Amino acid sequence: MEKSYKRFNLVFMLIVALFVTQITFAQDVSSEKKKLNQVNNQIKNVKNKLNKNKKEQKNVSAKIKELDRKIDKAEREITQINNEIAITKKKIDTTKKELEKAERNIDEKNGILNARLRVMYKNGNVGYAEVLLDSESILDFLSNLDMIKKIFQQDMELLAYMKDKREEIDTKKKTLESHKSRMLAMIKNMEVKQKELEISRGEMNRIKQQLQKDSKQLEAQIDELNAYAEKIAEQIRRKQSSGKYTGGKLAWPAPGYKRITSPYGYRIHPILKRKKLHTGIDIAVPKGGKIVAAGDGKVIHANWLGGYGKVVMIDHGGGIVTLYAHNSKLLVKEGQRVKKGQAISRAGSTGMSTGPHLHFEVRKNGKYTDPIPWVK
Numbered sequence: 001m002e003k004s005y006k007r008f009n010l011v012f013m014l015i016v017a018l019f020v021t022q023i024t025f026a027q028d029v030s031s032e033k034k035k036l037n038q039v040n041n042q043i044k045n046v047k048n049k050l051n052k053n054k055k056e057q058k059n060v061s062a063k064i065k066e067l068d069r070k071i072d073k074a075e076r077e078i079t080q081i082n083n084e085i086a087i088t089k090k091k092i093d094t095t096k097k098e099l100e101k102a103e104r105n106i107d108e109k110n111g112i113l114n115a116r117l118r119v120m121y122k123n124g125n126v127g128y129a130e131v132l133l134d135s136e137s138i139l140d141f142l143s144n145l146d147m148i149k150k151i152f153q154q155d156m157e158l159l160a161y162m163k164d165k166r167e168e169i170d171t172k173k174k175t176l177e178s179h180k181s182r183m184l185a186m187i188k189n190m191e192v193k194q195k196e197l198e199i200s201r202g203e204m205n206r207i208k209q210q211l212q213k214d215s216k217q218l219e220a221q222i223d224e225l226n227a228y229a230e231k232i233a234e235q236i237r238r239k240q241s242s243g244k245y246t247g248g249k250l251a252w253p254a255p256g257y258k259r260i261t262s263p264y265g266y267r268i269h270p271i272l273k274r275k276k277l278h279t280g281i282d283i284a285v286p287k288g289g290k291i292v293a294a295g296d297g298k299v300i301h302a303n304w305l306g307g308y309g310k311v312v313m314i315d316h317g318g319g320i321v322t323l324y325a326h327n328s329k330l331l332v333k334e335g336q337r338v339k340k341g342q343a344i345s346r347a348g349s350t351g352m353s354t355g356p357h358l359h360f361e362v363r364k365n366g367k368y369t370d371p372i373p374w375v376k
C-alpha cells in the first residue's frame, strides 16, 4: 500500500510537472506569437506608410516636372518678348530719326516761307517784289505774278504734305512706343508669374526632400522591425524545437562547390562597410547551383527574409537550425520534411548580396555558430 501510494504520488507529480511545463511552454509561445503578430502588423503599417510616401513622391515629382515645364515656357516667352522689345526699340529709334528729319525739313520750309511772307508783307502784299521788279513787261509781270502765286501755293501744299507726313511718323512712333510699353508690362507680369512658379518648385522640392528623408526612416524602421520579428520567430522556434539533436555531422550544403569566399567571424561587411559578425560562411556557387539540406529536418522558413533574400531554414531538432540565404529559387515549402542531401533551393544573389553565393548558417539554440566544425 505504502509503495503503491508512493508510486501513485510520483506518477501524479510527473503528470503535474508535465502539465505545468506544457502550460508554461504554451503560454510562452502564445505570448511570443502575439508579440510577433503585433510586430508583423507594425511592419504592415510602416509598409503602408512607405507606399503612401512613395506615391506622394511620385505625385510631387510629376508636379515638379510640370512646374519645370511651365518655368521653361515662361522663360522662352520672356526671351521672345525681350527680342521683340529690342526690335521695337530699334524701330522707335529709326522713327525718331525720321521724325527729327521731317521736323527739320518742316522748319526749313517754314523758314523759307516765313522769309517770303515777310518780304511779301514788307512790299504791301504785292509779294515777291524782287522777282516782280525784275519783270520786263506787263505781260511778263502778270505771268511772273501768276508763277509766284503758283510757287507759293506749291510751297504751302508741300508744307501741308510734310506736316501730314510728320503726323504719320509721329503716330507710327506712338504706336511703337505703346507696343513697347505693353510688352514691358507683359514681361513684368510674366516675371512675377515665373517667380511664383519658382517658389512653388522650391516648395515642392522641399516637400520631396522631406518625403525622401521620411521614406529612408520608414525603410530603416522596417529593417529594424524585420530584425525584431526574426528574433521573436527564432525564440518561438527554439521553444518549439523538441528533442535532442541526433543528426551527427551535417552534409556540405552546396555539392560540387567547395570554395569559401568569406569565413564565419568578425569582418568588415562588404556592403555596410563596418565591422560586423559574419554569421555564417559564404560559398561560391553560381546562380542556379543546387543547394541541399545539410541534414534531416523540417522546413521552418521558406520565404524572403530581409537582407537574407530568399531563405530556407531547417530545424534539425535539439535546437539546431540551418539557414541557406540569397537563393534565386526555393524548392521547398514551410512545414515540409526534408532528407539530408535533398535539393531545397537554387543559389542566387537575392537580398543584401554582392553576387551569387550561398550564405550558410548553423544556429544552436538561436545562437550563431561556425558551420565549419559541423560539416567537417
Ligand SMILES: [Zn+2]
Binding pocket: 262, 278, 280, 281, 282, 358, 359, 360
Ligand atoms: Zn554571408
